[in-house]
Amino acid sequence: xxxxxxxxxxxxxxKSLVFVLLVASVPTALLAFLTYYVGVRQIxxxxxRTHEVRLEQTVLRMNDQLSQLEKMMTxxxxxxxxxxxxxxxxxxxFQQEIVFTQKLARTLLVxxxxxPLIREVRLFLPDSxxxxxALNSKVAIPIDNPEENxxxxxxxxxxxxxxxxFSQGSLALVQTIPDRxxxxxxxxxFNAAEMNRLLQMDGELQGAAxxxxxxxxxxxxxxTKEPDKHRFEYFLRDEVAKESAQAKSGSFFREWNGExxxxxxxxxxxxxxxxxxxxxxxxxxxxxxxxxxxxxxxGGLGIAVAALMSWIASRRLVRPxxxxxxxxxxxxxxxxxxxxxxxxxxxxxxxxxxxxxxKQLHERVEQHLLTLRELFxxxxxxxxxxxxxxxxxxxxMEQYGWELSGRTFVLMNVRLLGFSKLQGRFGAGDEQxxxxxxxxxxxxxxxxxxxxxxxxxxxxxxxxxxxLVPKDEDMGDMRKQLHAFSEELIHSLHAILHxxxxxxxxxETELLSELPRVYEQVIRSFxxxxxxxxxxxxxLESLVVHDAPILYPFSAEKEMIRHMRSGDREAVTxxxxxxxxxxxxxxxxxxxxxxxxxxLLGTLLHHMLLSGLSPQLLYPNVDxxxxxxxxxxxxxxxxxxxxxxxxxxxxLSNTLNDTQDRLMQETxxxxxxxxxxxxxxxxxxxxxxxxxxxxxxxxxxxxxETTGVNFIDYLTKLRLDxxxxxxxxxxxKVNDIAYRVGYQPSYYYRVFKxxxxxxxxxxxxxxxxxxxxx
Numbered sequence: 001x002x003x004x005x006x007x008x009x010x011x012x013x014x015k016s017l018v019f020v021l022l023v024a025s026v027p028t029a030l031l032a033f034l035t036y037y038v039g040v041r042q043i044x045x046x047x048x049r050t051h052e053v054r055l056e057q058t059v060l061r062m063n064d065q066l067s068q069l070e071k072m073m074t075x076x077x078x079x080x081x082x083x084x085x086x087x088x089x090x091x092x093x094f095q096q097e098i099v100f101t102q103k104l105a106r107t108l109l110v111x112x113x114x115x116p117l118i119r120e121v122r123l124f125l126p127d128s129x130x131x132x133x134a135l136n137s138k139v140a141i142p143i144d145n146p147e148e149n150x151x152x153x154x155x156x157x158x159x160x161x162x163x164x165x166f167s168q169g170s171l172a173l174v175q176t177i178p179d180r181x182x183x184x185x186x187x188x189x190f191n192a193a194e195m196n197r198l199l200q201m202d203g204e205l206q207g208a209a210x211x212x213x214x215x216x217x218x219x220x221x222x223x224t225k226e227p228d229k230h231r232f233e234y235f236l237r238d239e240v241a242k243e244s245a246q247a248k249s250g251s252f253f254r255e256w257n258g259e260x261x262x263x264x265x266x267x268x269x270x271x272x273x274x275x276x277x278x279x280x281x282x283x284x285x286x287x288x289x290x291x292x293x294x295x296x297x298x299g300g301l302g303i304a305v306a307a308l309m310s311w312i313a314s315r316r317l318v319r320p321x322x323x324x325x326x327x328x329x330x331x332x333x334x335x336x337x338x339x340x341x342x343x344x345x346x347x348x349x350x351x352x353x354x355x356x357x358x359k360q361l362h363e364r365v366e367q368h369l370l371t372l373r374e375l376f377x378x379x380x381x382x383x384x385x386x387x388x389x390x391x392x393x394x395x396x397m398e399q400y401g402w403e404l405s406g407r408t409f410v411l412m413n414v415r416l417l418g419f420s421k422l423q424g425r426f427g428a429g430d431e432q433x434x435x436x437x438x439x440x441x442x443x444x445x446x447x448x449x450x451x452x453x454x455x456x457x458x459x460x461x462x463x464x465x466x467x468l469v470p471k472d473e474d475m476g477d478m479r480k481q482l483h484a485f486s487e488e489l490i491h492s493l494h495a496i497l498h499x500x501x502x503x504x505x506x507x508e509t510e511l512l513s514e515l516p517r518v519y520e521q522v523i524r525s526f527x528x529x530x531x532x533x534x535x536x537x538x539x540l541e542s543l544v545v546h547d548a549p550i551l552y553p554f555s556a557e558k559e560m561i562r563h564m565r566s567g568d569r570e571a572v573t574x575x576x577x578x579x580x581x582x583x584x585x586x587x588x589x590x591x592x593x594x595x596x597x598x599x600l601l602g603t604l605l606h607h608m609l610l611s612g613l614s615p616q617l618l619y620p621n622v623d624x625x626x627x628x629x630x631x632x633x634x635x636x637x638x639x640x641x642x643x644x645x646x647x648x649x650x651x652l653s654n655t656l657n658d659t660q661d662r663l664m665q666e667t668x669x670x671x672x673x674x675x676x677x678x679x680x681x682x683x684x685x686x687x688x689x690x691x692x693x694x695x696x697x698x699x700x701x702x703x704x705e706t707t708g709v710n711f712i713d714y715l716t717k718l719r720l721d722x723x724x725x726x727x728x729x730x731x732x733k734v735n736d737i738a739y740r741v742g743y744q745p746s747y748y749y750r751v752f753k754x755x756x757x758x759x760x761x762x763x764x765x766x767x768x769x770x771x772x773x774x
Contacts, residue, residue: 052251052264059275062195063268069115069188073162073175076186081107082123087183090128094140101132101139109134111186119170119191123177125184126156158182166213171195207261208232209277216241216274232256232278240265240276253281373400377454377466381411383516393512402452407468410482411506411515413522414442414489416461418500420636425498431461438493439463445492449485464519475508483537490535502529505539527591531584531634552596553582561607569649573642580638594629597637601628604645613651619644664702667692671703672714679718680742685711719743720755727764734760 076082081104094101104123111121112134123132129149130142143149155165155174161182162175171190176182196210210233227234239254240263249266261278268275376396379385385393394404416438419431426434439457442465446453452468469478486503493501504522509515525538560575583596601624605615615624624644631637671688685703689696704710709717719741726737737760738748752760 077177082177105134122187207279212274381519410467412465413504414463415502668706
């Protein structure tokens with residue numbers, strides 16, 4: 001073996017022996033050093049990068065939450081509880097209006113609980129020098145301290161609807177109310193500790209995260225109150241101040257109490273706050289450090305053992321290599337001159353020779369890939385190869401492995417129907433998956449019947465099949481075979497996918513350049529399918545088109561329009577179902593049904609314009625006719641119409657409600673004005689219903705909603721107030737006063753005592769005596 005090692009021709013053996021020795025001994029020690037110096041740094045960099053990415057995502061979420069809070073605050077100013085009558089209320093008003101005060105307190109409490117970042121929402125009325133708080137048992141609290149009152153008045157900036165500030169040491173957001181002529185503002189106080197927790201990404205690693213004001217002060221006042229508990233945060237703030245002098249955002253590493261931290265900082269541009277987050281990395285890198293030390297110890301032992309094992313292993317390895325070299329030297333076919341080559345060069349040259357042959361075989365296989373053939377057929381049928389003549393098209397097909405001599409072409413197109421009815425088996429967006437499965441089944445069945453064919457998956461529930469059949473075969477027999485194959489496709493695909501099939505059979509052609517026209521004829525023929533038949537085979541060889549009259553359901557359309565005007569959604573849905581049933585039940589074709597649906601769409605759009613709603617605003621950036629014409633099934637068309645009608649009915653309902661509310665308020669004001677003049681007459685709510693042409697129930701409900709009391713109570717109070725004026729400032733008899741305000745004397749006495757607690761005569765005596773004494 002030593003002589004073999006020293007032989008000049010066996011250079012590969014000497015190299016391999018040294019190489020094996022190095023491989024067996026050096027890598028362990030090298031791995032230990034690389035694990036420590038590279039692995040630890042790589043982990044730190046990766047942790048720091050991950051920390052920055054997660055922090056950016058957290059900051060984005062915080063920005064989103066703050067933006068959502070600002071939008072929510074903007075919506076609060078439209079709350080009915082915060083409208084102009086509230087601005088005139090005093091402390092006594094809140095104490096008297098207990099029900100309103102409780103509702104207002106509940107409203108503020110709901111606002112306070114709308115986000116975990118909010119600590120409390122208060123309503124300040126500067127003109128009344130008080131604020132409303134749901135967390136205080138008194139609800140309405142006066143501001144007696146002049147300095148405090150002046151501070152809260154300074155926050156009321158009418159020219160700024162919304163802005164951020166700091167109130168009583170905490171972050172706050174101010175929103176003036178209402179939208180126009182503001183009389184007060186909402187003060188939303190935030191929990192700075194909760195905002196800091198949003199930045200805390202991993203509590204188990206015991207890191208730190210906090211927010212700073214633009215001037216470097218703490219956003220959380222608790223940090224200032226307890227500096228001994230937050231030494232680490234103070235240390236981070238000082239270090240970030242040094243780094244932020246050079247850049248607004250970034251990251252760096254710092255040591256603290258023997259722990260290494262990855263620190264990231266940045267600025268919330270919208271608010272000017274600075275965020276800081278620190279994550280310890282020593283705990284993450286400690287396992288790598290321990291592993292590297294163990295590997296280093298093992299490497300030292302491995303070097304001693306590797307020398308012995310490498311020598312023993314090399315003696316066994318060299319024998320088969322020597323036999324392979326001897327075999328290559330004896331077979332010089334295709335290898336040329338082998339002189340001056342060692343074992344490695346000889347094996348390498350032989351490998352290159354075999355690899356060259358392998359590449360040639362691989363290139364030949366790639367030329368026959370089904371995807372290339374399918375792509376070619378798809379481009380051919382869709383007329384993307386119109387720049388090629390017949391000879392060039394045939395030459396390209398032959399390159400893809402088809403035999404065209406003595407062949408004619410027959411095109412089939414298979415369309416899958418009823419996908420919308422399979423929501424239990426397939427979901428929305430699974431059309432490509434279903435089409436892929438159907439294309440595989442069609443290919444397997446075609447392989448059993450035809451020698452040459454090509455399957456094209458057109459996506460969207462459509463598959464084409466090009467058949468190459470012999471010219472000398474009888475076309476009548478071929479048509480029968482195609483129909484039998486179509487029946488087999490219908491049976492198989494229905495059993496597997498539970499879907500119906502529409503199959504179009506084109507006329508045979510001998511020219512490839514005719515395939516785009518033939519394909520267009522097949523697709524166009526689908527418009528003549530009978531929608532009442534589940535599975536159909538349309539053979540263009542025998543297809544006869546009859547010009548049947550279109551039975552358009554005008555009565556159902558008229559009924560649908562009538563229900564749309566009345567706002568009855570259920571009736572509109574029923575009328576739409578009736579329309580679809582009448583349109584399809586007379587055996588009409590897909591083209592006729594599509595024309596009928598387009599006619600209905602035009603009628604509905606015209607009605608929408610007449611009702612004052614713009615279809616362009618109701619359905620923005622949508623071509624309704626294009627969407628409708630892409631649908632194939634009546635059920636899909638009905639569902640599409642139902643969705644569009646629901647959107648229209650909802651918009652119409654909102655418009656009508658707003659109009660009715662405005663008209664009701666105007667009617668109630670007219671009734672109140674009439675009552676001030678006609679209160680002494682024998683009148684009732686029905687009197688005004690007849691006068692203003694409105695139903696009793698609607699006027700009763702609208703009167704109470706507008707005034708807060710029902711009609712009888714309002715009229716009673718009006719009459720009693722007028723009678724009290726007459727009792728105090730006139731000498732008329734009580735009975736005469738009763739007649740003047742519209743009551744019989746006996747009934748007047750009962751009503752007056754019920755509401756005032758005393759009789760009219762006693763009331764006159766009490767208050768007239770008070771007036772004389774004064």
